[in-house]
Amino acid sequence: MDETACQRREFLRQLLLSCFSLGGILAGKGTAGPAVSRSAEEYDPRSHSWGMGIAIDKCIGCGRCADACKKENDVPTGPFFFRTWIERYVILEGGEVVVDSPNGGLDGFKLQPQEKTVIRSFFVPKLCNQCDSPPCVQVCPVGATFKTRDGVILVDSKRCIGCRYCLQACPYGARFIDPRSRTAEKCTFCYHRIVKGLVPACVEVCPSQARIFGETKGGASPLARFMRMYKIGVLKPSLNTSPKVYYAGLDMEVR
Amino acid sequence: MDKLAEHLWPILRQVTGFIFPNEIELHWGILVVIYPYLTGLVAGAFILASLVKVFNVKEVQPTYRLSLLTALSYLIVAPLPLLAHIGHPERAFEIFLTPNRSSAMAMFGFVYAWYLMAVLLLEVWFDYRKDVIVWAENERGPKKWLHRLIALFSTTTSEKAVSFDKRAVRIITLVGIPSAFLLHGYVGFIFGSVKANPWWSSVLMPIVFLFSAIVSGIALVLLLYMITTLGRRKEIDMPCLDKLASYLFYAMIVDFSLEALDFIHRIYESEESIGILSQLISGRLFISLIVIQVLLGMVLPLGAIVLVKILKVPAELRKLVYFLSALLVQLGIFTTRWNVVIGGQLFSKSFRGLTVYKMSLGGIEGLLSSLVLLALPLLVLYGLSKLLPPWPETKSKSNS
Numbered sequence: 001m002d003e004t005a006c007q008r009r010e011f012l013r014q015l016l017l018s019c020f021s022l023g024g025i026l027a028g029k030g031t032a033g034p035a036v037s038r039s040a041e042e043y044d045p046r047s048h049s050w051g052m053g054i055a056i057d058k059c060i061g062c063g064r065c066a067d068a069c070k071k072e073n074d075v076p077t078g079p080f081f082f083r084t085w086i087e088r089y090v091i092l093e094g095g096e097v098v099v100d101s102p103n104g105g106l107d108g109f110k111l112q113p114q115e116k117t118v119i120r121s122f123f124v125p126k127l128c129n130q131c132d133s134p135p136c137v138q139v140c141p142v143g144a145t146f147k148t149r150d151g152v153i154l155v156d157s158k159r160c161i162g163c164r165y166c167l168q169a170c171p172y173g174a175r176f177i178d179p180r181s182r183t184a185e186k187c188t189f190c191y192h193r194i195v196k197g198l199v200p201a202c203v204e205v206c207p208s209q210a211r212i213f214g215e216t217k218g219g220a221s222p223l224a225r226f227m228r229m230y231k232i233g234v235l236k237p238s239l240n241t242s243p244k245v246y247y248a249g250l251d252m253e254v255r
Numbered sequence: 256m257d258k259l260a261e262h263l264w265p266i267l268r269q270v271t272g273f274i275f276p277n278e279i280e281l282h283w284g285i286l287v288v289i290y291p292y293l294t295g296l297v298a299g300a301f302i303l304a305s306l307v308k309v310f311n312v313k314e315v316q317p318t319y320r321l322s323l324l325t326a327l328s329y330l331i332v333a334p335l336p337l338l339a340h341i342g343h344p345e346r347a348f349e350i351f352l353t354p355n356r357s358s359a360m361a362m363f364g365f366v367y368a369w370y371l372m373a374v375l376l377l378e379v380w381f382d383y384r385k386d387v388i389v390w391a392e393n394e395r396g397p398k399k400w401l402h403r404l405i406a407l408f409s410t411t412t413s414e415k416a417v418s419f420d421k422r423a424v425r426i427i428t429l430v431g432i433p434s435a436f437l438l439h440g441y442v443g444f445i446f447g448s449v450k451a452n453p454w455w456s457s458v459l460m461p462i463v464f465l466f467s468a469i470v471s472g473i474a475l476v477l478l479l480y481m482i483t484t485l486g487r488r489k490e491i492d493m494p495c496l497d498k499l500a501s502y503l504f505y506a507m508i509v510d511f512s513l514e515a516l517d518f519i520h521r522i523y524e525s526e527e528s529i530g531i532l533s534q535l536i537s538g539r540l541f542i543s544l545i546v547i548q549v550l551l552g553m554v555l556p557l558g559a560i561v562l563v564k565i566l567k568v569p570a571e572l573r574k575l576v577y578f579l580s581a582l583l584v585q586l587g588i589f590t591t592r593w594n595v596v597i598g599g600q601l602f603s604k605s606f607r608g609l610t611v612y613k614m615s616l617g618g619i620e621g622l623l624s625s626l627v628l629l630a631l632p633l634l635v636l637y638g639l640s641k642l643l644p645p646w647p648e649t650k651s652k653s654n655s
Binding site: 078079080081082085087097099100101103104126135137138139140141142143159160161162163164165167168169170171172173174175176177179181182183239255 | 259263272279280282283340342343346354355360363449451607
């Protein structure tokens with residue numbers, strides 16, 4: 001077989017694959033699981049229970065999720081306010097751990113030369129864990145932070161008094177104060193999108209499908225499949241917050 | 256927003272290790288340090304006052320009314336730093352209207368209102384009622400009417416009425432002691448119940464807060480008693496001062512033991528967070544925790560009080576030592592609040608890095624407004640002492 005034939009075959013294969021994936025996107029049936037877009041009025045929160053799966057080995061640290069989140073949700077710019085961010089872990093010989101998240105990983109990560117041999121390295125996307133037992137909801141003095149029936153933790157910015165107790169209570173550093181509204185802010189799983197049958201912006205843009213969004217209960221959701229396929233871990237399980245962001249391939253160094 | 260970013264960029268450069276991006280802004284600043292400091296003084300001063308009424312410690316009688324007014328002055332100012340701190344003070348009243356029953360902070364409004372209305376104001380009123388009536392009788396003009404108003408236009412000074420007043424004060428004090436415990440214990444609970452923060456999360460926190468409150472309250476009243484007595488060119492009642500110093504000493508011993516227990520317990524258990532907490536104590540908190548809080552604010556005054564008690568030094572020297580010790584104790588308790596509130600936010604919840612706290616000079620969260628808030632209760636106390644003189648010589652004899 002000559003080289004030209006080989007290249008031609010490869011080209012045809014790529015073309016065929018592209019057609020399939022394009023068809024999938026047009027039909028709105030990407031593996032991340034967006035159903036057909038519908039109006040928010042039809043949405044019944046009682047029939048949903050949302051969660052997110054993150055496959056750490058698939059994350060390439062491109063930062064598109066953090067970027068999309070900021071744009072979609074009008075998150076203040078600058079490296080101090082994030083609804084989602086990406087951390088890079090580098091574990092060196094001898095057990096030393098180097099973690100960084102320059103600008104929340106939004107601009108991607110530059111290669112960081114290490115003096116010691118790197119044992120393993122990976123990226124960990126972080127966001128509000130939408131805990132089933134949320135400490136932030138427990139401490140909010142006025143009930144501005146609440147859990148919806150579909151299990152998402154939201155903040156009513158018209159009620160929030162900006163006391164910042166929820167920021168102290170969150171073990172994951174997932175909250176910040178929006179300097180414009182002076183109220184607490186956090187990931188909402190892009191609630192305005194999920195009520196329309198769309199997936200959160202970070203899931204939508206992830207090029208490696210490291211983020212999977214779906215129902216935590218019920219059989220046929222992408223998340224349910226994710227949880228069957230992988231061994232799952234959650235962040236800080238000892239705090240008994242029951243997170244609904246599930247990590248596949250979670251390393252013991254991640255907190 | 257640009258101003259905030261301007262404030263945060265230099266902090267970002269001083270972060271060591273890794274902290275979560277949202278942690279670069281330190282969320283509870285100096286105003287939240289001042290708040291527990293003020294409520295601690297309220298509780299402490301009240302508990303000192305209750306020694307006279309409930310435990311019949313006759314020696315400290317000269318400080319009874321001063322303690323009550325001190326507690327009232329500090330309680331009036333206590334919510335101000337919180338109001339100044341929150342993002343939407345205009346919504347603060349929501350805490351009363353739509354409290355979240357699972358929130359420790361939501362109970363603030365109720366504990367505060369209870370303590371102000373049902374304890375302090377009532378006790379002050381019953382204790383002063385007869386005197387205020389007597390003063391009003393001998394006065395003219397607006398002051399007469401002000402005193403009549405304060406007495407709520409009651410005019411009875413009969414034996415029966417006065418004995419009722421006395422009984423009322425005793426009952427209110429009895430209710431007041433657990434209320435004072437509640438007021439400051441609850442502040443400790445606000446911190447102690449945050450399981451996300453290993454520096455705060457401790458069942459001992461409310462009790463440590465309480466005893467440090469008693470320490471700070473006694474020390475403050477001791478200082479105020481000495482300053483006001485000397486200022487009025489009167490003689491300091493030495494048995495009273497000695498007794499105050501003794502109670503200060505006992506409270507400090509309990510407080511120090513509790514803090515030491517907490518410290519030893521943490522080291523012995525050596526949980527996941529021990530590494531970062533050790534870095535915190537040996538680095539960013541070394542001066543404020545080890546040098547100021549423990550050595551200057553606790554060990555030195557404790558040693559000084561012990562020495563003057565053992566050596567039986569002359570009264571003049573005792574006064575000086577008590578005064579300086581009480582000053583150091585104030586500094587120590589203020590740094591205790593600082594080390595809890597600020598210290599608990601200097602390390603990342605990832606336990607991988609440390610940040611810094613930068614206080615500005617101006618602005619609501621700045622040094623100047625903090626100094627104003629710290630001075631304000633003393634101004635209120637000055638005003639109250641003009642209206643309701645707490646000095647022993649102004650009290651009518653039959654009522655003592």
